[in-house]
Amino acid sequence: MSSRTTGSVTVTLDGTNRSASLPLLSGSLGPSVVDIRKLYNELGIFTYDPGYGATASCESRITYIDGDAGVLLYRGYPIEQLAEQSDFIEVAYLLMYGELPTKAQLAEFERGVTLHTMVHEQIRRFYDGFRRDAHPMAVMCGVVGAMSAFYHDSLDINDPEQRRIAAFRLVAKVPTIAAWAYKYALGQPFMYPRNDLKYAENFLYMLNAVPAEEYRVNPVLARAMDRILVLHADHEQNASTSTVRLAGSTGANPYACIAAGIAALWGPAHGGANEAVLKMLSEIGHPKNIPAFIEKVKDRNSNVKLMGFGHRVYKNFDPRAKIMQRTCHEVLAELGIKDEPLLDLAMELERIALSDDYFISRKLYPNVDFYSGIILKAMGIPTSMFTVIFAVARTVGWVSQWKEMIEDPSQRIGRPRQVYSGPTQRDYVPLGNRG
Ligand code: CMC
Numbered sequence: 001m002s003s004r005t006t007g008s009v010t011v012t013l014d015g016t017n018r019s020a021s022l023p024l025l026s027g028s029l030g031p032s033v034v035d036i037r038k039l040y041n042e043l044g045i046f047t048y049d050p051g052y053g054a055t056a057s058c059e060s061r062i063t064y065i066d067g068d069a070g071v072l073l074y075r076g077y078p079i080e081q082l083a084e085q086s087d088f089i090e091v092a093y094l095l096m097y098g099e100l101p102t103k104a105q106l107a108e109f110e111r112g113v114t115l116h117t118m119v120h121e122q123i124r125r126f127y128d129g130f131r132r133d134a135h136p137m138a139v140m141c142g143v144v145g146a147m148s149a150f151y152h153d154s155l156d157i158n159d160p161e162q163r164r165i166a167a168f169r170l171v172a173k174v175p176t177i178a179a180w181a182y183k184y185a186l187g188q189p190f191m192y193p194r195n196d197l198k199y200a201e202n203f204l205y206m207l208n209a210v211p212a213e214e215y216r217v218n219p220v221l222a223r224a225m226d227r228i229l230v231l232h233a234d235h236e237q238n239a240s241t242s243t244v245r246l247a248g249s250t251g252a253n254p255y256a257c258i259a260a261g262i263a264a265l266w267g268p269a270h271g272g273a274n275e276a277v278l279k280m281l282s283e284i285g286h287p288k289n290i291p292a293f294i295e296k297v298k299d300r301n302s303n304v305k306l307m308g309f310g311h312r313v314y315k316n317f318d319p320r321a322k323i324m325q326r327t328c329h330e331v332l333a334e335l336g337i338k339d340e341p342l343l344d345l346a347m348e349l350e351r352i353a354l355s356d357d358y359f360i361s362r363k364l365y366p367n368v369d370f371y372s373g374i375i376l377k378a379m380g381i382p383t384s385m386f387t388v389i390f391a392v393a394r395t396v397g398w399v400s401q402w403k404e405m406i407e408d409p410s411q412r413i414g415r416p417r418q419v420y421s422g423p424t425q426r427d428y429v430p431l432g433n434r435g
Helices: 039-043 079-085 088-097 103-115 121-127 136-149 160-186 199-208 219-231 239-249 254-265 273-284 287-298 319-334 341-354 357-361 369-378 383-406
Strands: 004-012 019-026 063-066 071-074
Touching (some): 071 079, 071 088, 071 319, 079 219, 088 219, 121 136, 136 160, 160 199, 160 383, 199 219, 219 319, 254 383, 273 287, 273 383, 287 341, 287 357, 341 357, 369 383
């Protein structure tokens, strides 16, 4: 890895003459970090940072966010440029290998992904064990985890070739697994992938086609889906990526690690927010109800959040949200939807929130999920699939971060410490002697 020591920080225990000089490390962008690894040995203390708001858990060369400036870079390239000029498969290559591919490299990579899109036929039968009304994220956790039971030849994490194959399999098969989770809920036949279609196109095909008739994917919708995939592909050390890294640090196989990431993504504070935004908009129902809803959000005792707003890192507009908003208008125009009450409601909600001191003072802006749900809904995708689509997109980010971690010589098992505040040592009291 390539961070440099650029200074030091001295920590002194007040009231004693004990202090430790800790190296200050700098990467290529962003704040420097204090390397606290010898703090416990030298001073006998740990650091405390619930939610990891001030802790760098690893060194990474993949994604950079400047939350104050609203900047998101994949391998140095701004997300706006990638969303406009690139596509998901090229971005996937970039995230996995660190550089933009040449024409030949891209063709070979795309072919490699395409060749892995089918899943083991036995996996079809795995779906039958789920209830038809199972949430598709539950199915995703199960089926992706079960891949470890099917692909035994890519479980050795110490073999670079097996890691490479596992990465390809995950990126290639996850749309198939996701589309089948949807088809299973609908009771429709599963559609096999088509190798003549691009990644996003093929995903839409497997979601929407039926064997009884020909299905042509609308190119504007394919482009919108591709953009959604690009925008969600990676986001540095967020909760699900950190989960993948933590699971991976134990030596667990990549399929199990990605299943762990899918589970973490499901929560409404993370990837589940896109589904929660639509539920929230439906509950608000009409712009006249916005002021009362905003009052509820501002009431500390209500526990109600404005879903799709706020971010741990972005304290300025989420750059992905701007692109999403534009894409949303494009998709509605293409579909001839002139009047979408949910979009009107979302825009009015955004306008009111952005002029309210509660949101301004806390630097709460729309995040990527505020508009993505409206796009997906307009594309005919049911709410329960929104987070699944996020998972399909994020798989390449998880896989890239997992590979980077395994290949990092400083990698150790992730094992946080704690401040223990439970009972001090006491003697067991036999049941008969207890009051
Ligand atoms: N609505 C109302 N108040 C909020 C919101 C919100 N969406 N987000 C943060 N706040 C308030 C929070 O109550 C706190 O207020 P106070 O200082 O008075 O206690 C203040 O803003 C700071 O928030 P925080 O809880 O310290 O922020 P966090 O970094 O811990 O949480 C978050 C970040 C994304 C979990 C949170 O903003 C949130 O729950 N947002 C809604 C869910 C959502 O849209 N999540 C998607 C995130 S983007 C996609 C992804 O990464 O998965």
